[in-house]
Amino acid sequence: MFCARKSYFLWLALLWGSLLSASRSHGRLDLTVEAGKKLLKLKQQLAGTYVTMSNTYPTMGKWKDAHRMRSEMKKHGIQKESGCSWVEIKDATYAFYAGDMSSCTRGTEIMNVLRELELRMKERGYVSGSKGLVFIDVEEEAEEAIVGLHSEKLALGFSLIIMPRGMTIRIMKNLRMCLNCHEAFKLISDIVKRDIVVRDLNRFHHFKDGLCTCKDLW
Ligand SMILES: [Zn+2]
Ligand SMILES: [Zn+2]
Incomplete structure (x- = not known):
């Protein structure tokens, strides 16, 4: 029974x-x-x-x-798994962890690239960390900084620095992308004129010319 x-x-x-x-x-x-x-x-x-x-x-x-x-x-003692993204470039794997610059190769350069991208996105009306696009556990005042440091963005900054122009960027992520990063990646694909593919926990996202193949069923 x-x-x-x-x-x-x-x-x-x-x-x-x-x-x-x-x-x-x-x-x-x-x-x-x-x-x-x-x-x-x-x-x-x-x-x-x-x-x-x-x-x-x-x-x-x-x-x-x-x-x-x-x-x-x-x-219940349940904690969110922390986000990790990685890229494979020329037989080497580079991993990035959310909000953790200490483990980052070329951390300062990555931050410079991300800051510049943030400015260019703002010119197009992108609001980082707007309400409803950010996970609840991110404190309001720190939203912008923290969202800017989600692991896939660090991986993207790194790839933009070391990968030749025109080459498709491929990123893997252990969790689902947040909506905020998804919006940002769409814009960035248009700004830098590159194809960006992200395989997250749920699916493939192919960002190109400001759009994603998931048609926002993200
Ligand atoms: Zn995110
Ligand atoms: Zn997508």
């Missing part, structure tokens, strides 16, 4: 788990929340569900719910 009951729960969790990731990647926020609630009720896939929910609520403008998710995560 116990086994049958247990496998029923696991099966249910599997079902809701696939619905959660499918609806999230198709931008169906209402379904995402619904599936997330079921999973939390079943006490299954907690870490992934909390992270998805706490990133979904802000995009719906539901800041209170997002905060609630974050505090429940803390209560």
Whole structure:
């Protein structure tokens, strides 16, 4: 009896788990929340569900719910995995960690490139860290600086410095890109006139001429 009951729960969790990731990647926020609630009720896939929910609520403008998710995560001792991006250039792999300049090869040059890009993006109306585009755990006043340091941006800055002009930049990332970086990468692909491919946790993004192949179903 116990086994049958247990496998029923696991099966249910599997079902809701696939619905959660499918609806999230198709931008169906209402379904995402619904599936997330079921999973939390079943006490299954907690870490992934909390992270998805706490990133979904802000995009719906539901800041209170997002905060609630974050505090429940803390209560359960669940921490967000830190972001890491890497590029492979001429048989060498270079890794970059969110907000961590100490591990960065050519850190100062990368920051200069990113700062210049930020200025050029602002000229086109890009607002870094605008509300709703940033994960909830980023403090308001530090938003701009921190978002500027997401690992894929560091990897991009580095690639722009060392890769020859015109060559496609390919970046891998262990988590999903945030919407803010996604917007930034679209603009940057147009500013620097380069193809940029990012393989994140969910899918491939091919940025070119200010657009992405995911058509923003990111
Ligand atoms: Zn980001
Ligand atoms: Zn995309």
